[in-house]
Amino acid sequence: MQYRGFPKIPNKSISVLGLGMMRLPVVGGEGSKIDEDAAEQVFLTAVEGGINYIDTAYPYHGGHSEGFTGKVIQKHKRRDSLYLATKSPIWLVQEARDWDRYLNEQLERLRTDHVDFYLFHAMNQERWEKLLRLGGLEWAERARREGRIRHIGFSFHDRYEVFKTIVDGYEGWEFCQIQLNYLDTEYQAGLAGLHYAAQRNIGVIIMEGLRGGALARLPAEAAACFERTGQSRSAVEWGFRFLFDMPEVVTVLSGMGTVEQVKENCRVAEEARPLILSEEEKKAYAAAAQAIRARMPVPCTSCGYCRPCPQNVAINEIFGIYNSAVAFEQPGEALWYKKAYVDAGTGADACVACGACLPKCPQGIDIITQLQNAHQYLMKALTGDKG
Ligand code: SF4
Ligand code: SF4
Structure with a gap:
């Protein structure tokens, strides 16, 4: 040592x-x-x-x-x-x-x-x-x-x-x-x-x-x-x-x-x-980091500029979990998403599509659509439905 x-x-x-x-x-x-x-x-x-x-x-x-x-x-x-x-x-x-x-x-x-x-x-x-x-x-x-x-x-x-x-x-x-x-x-x-x-x-x-x-x-x-x-x-x-x-x-x-x-x-x-x-x-x-990032569905850098969301949606944390779950094929991330965010009322399902976050994202991410994608993917992973 x-x-x-x-x-x-x-x-x-x-x-x-x-x-x-x-x-x-x-x-x-x-x-x-x-x-x-x-x-x-x-x-x-x-x-x-x-x-x-x-x-x-x-x-x-x-x-x-x-x-x-x-x-x-x-x-x-x-x-x-x-x-x-x-x-x-x-x-x-x-x-x-x-x-x-x-x-x-x-x-x-x-x-x-x-x-x-x-x-x-x-x-x-x-x-x-x-x-x-x-x-x-x-x-x-x-x-x-x-x-x-x-x-x-x-x-x-x-x-x-x-x-x-x-x-x-x-x-x-x-x-x-x-x-x-x-x-x-x-x-x-x-x-x-x-x-x-x-x-x-x-x-x-x-x-x-x-x-x-x-x-x-x-x-x-x-x-x-x-x-x-x-x-x-x-x-x-x-x-x-x-x-x-x-x-x-x-x-x-x-x-x-x-x-x-x-x-x-x-x-x-x-x-x-x-x-x-x-x-x-x-x-x-x-190169390895780039290869992993290329598998991630949302190019979110977690800069946090889109926050605060009036509905307290944990936008960047959710994208982080979603990216990790997809890139590393880790269905276990879904349970964390449910417990820490959905159950706390800050999950993607709390988004009311007000659009306040959209112009603030330097990556130009369609946050509303990607939140829906993240929620759908993670909730499916939770039930073992990969469909
Ligand atoms: S669109 Fe959704 S995530 Fe964005 S600020 Fe409005 S409620 Fe929050
Ligand atoms: S502003 Fe865009 S890149 Fe930054 S945390 Fe929000 S979604 Fe991610």
Whole structure:
């Protein structure tokens, strides 16, 4: 295993591969029922492979991830040799005293008296404003003085401009966590965000490095781009090497569900060094990304200019799910669409075709028609009807 450091936290060596506790093995396909015996083996294989950064969050596995993480760390007496990261569920925070309430609950779940890396979870414009309004930063600094958290950061899901606002809005950020992979270099914070944070000495943790596992199962035309290099690597290895090559990246989180995955990913993390990709390999990444994008039905860049929609339709998120479902032939995306958007009233079926979004789209997308297409495709996929 290789180790890197956060620019503002030079005394801590972090494994370049971190264990995400959000995709642990489960019983009967139910996300909230962690298969504790299998998950324990995943954990042990990871720490024996040199992983020392463990990332969980309040809502993972239906709220059971933190509890399992605390239990398994305590059982194997690993607390002192691991860095534990978890996140403040800012969407649940209603008033200033809730910051403490949730941290106390998390410390109890995690069976520890401190969290090493504490993040404000899934920050966006709205949550940033809430954080400021409810004094979250002052509270976090106090919690750090008290030793209950050691380092303050945030994870991020919004546009690059919002990322810059958050980075510039607080000098005390020690680290941040962004989504990045070779397909999403211009999505959300993207590569620009990685460099922006690094220039300000904010260490960057990567999530969704394999896009939720999609980049582990490449369409044939994308796989062919990598095969042409003559390198015999799995799709997973190609995905990780893209990220390990960047010296600005401190650690790449991976939600590993099996012992075999942990061993293989640790091997890649051991071998990959920063700045070793050849020009030919870099071209292969660009070509593979292009091949995947060519399969996507909507050329949406997720810029968000079409928002807000008066009906709160989650336009770009829906196109993202639709594109992923088609490009990677992932019917599982449909369930997420139904649960997170249709059931919440922000699905494509909430569009009333007012047309307010149409002139705002720089890609000239016929948003109304494509929303209908997306809804039809995803709802059919949900019922297994491919027609
Ligand atoms: S056309 Fe549909 S998606 Fe666009 S702004 Fe109107 S309701 Fe929202
Ligand atoms: S404006 Fe167009 S490209 Fe941008 S998020 Fe909306 S649909 Fe996508």
